[in-house]
């Protein structure tokens with residue numbers, strides 16, 4: 001049983017979920033683990049000196065739970081998918097390749113997770129595009145007035161610097177490019193990895 005772990009990271013509203021969902025639809029026996037699903041409850045999170053809830057840090061996330069899920073997939077992807085009611089697409093010689101797509105804004109900032117990736121993609125968009133996209137998205141709880149400039153953007157800059165110290169071998173992607181183009185590029189790249197793995201497969 002062969003496994004490939006792909007990371008789709010990057011800035012808030014960079015297009016991570018969109019790209020991950022489309023990739024998942026194209027790749028048989030793939031599964032998405034999204035970091036957004038592991039936010040701690042709002043009432044637990046502290047506020048900073050300006051009164052902003054501190055969502056944009058690893059401390060706001062149940063990274064322990066996320067790692068348990070990633071580890072459970074790694075231990076037996078076949079069982080992991082079946083336990084979640086997913087059908088396995090069989091390959092001709094019993095040599096299925098399982099692909100885990102991990103997506104999130106701080107996936108490369110967390111060393112234990114970062115070290116598991118076979119491929120890392122990072123979506124980037126400039127300040128104006130990010131601010132515009134974020135303003136039309138409603139989080140739970142919604143962003144309070146001034147949150148983007150007063151908290152989200154400064155935290156993005158800080159987290160990005162930290163990520164550069166931790167992660168390497170990253171494929172940078174311009175999130176302003178058409179979705180279809182981004183998908184085509186990443187899909188082709190992941191297929192090459194899958195083919196490489198397949199060469200080593202014995203029955």
Ligand SMILES: Nc1ncnc2c1ncn2[C@@H]1O[C@H](COP(=O)(O)OP(=O)(O)O)[C@@H](O)[C@H]1O
Nearest residue numbers: 012013014015016017018133175176177178179
């Ligand atoms: N390549 C793209 N070009 C233009 N808009 C995009 C692109 N990818 C995503 N979007 C839009 O940007 C917003 C955020 O996308 P999403 O995939 O949820 O980002 P993320 O998961 O990184 O926060 C959505 O409105 C989505 O439709």
Ligand SMILES: NC(=O)c1ccc[n+]([C@@H]2O[C@H](COP(=O)(O)O)[C@@H](O)[C@H]2O)c1
Nearest residue numbers: 011012013036039055056105139140141
């Ligand atoms: N999902 C949630 O519980 C929640 C709540 C408030 C803010 N957020 C925001 O989510 C962002 C990260 O997710 P995206 O990369 O999908 O935008 C962070 O910038 C954070 O401020 C998420």
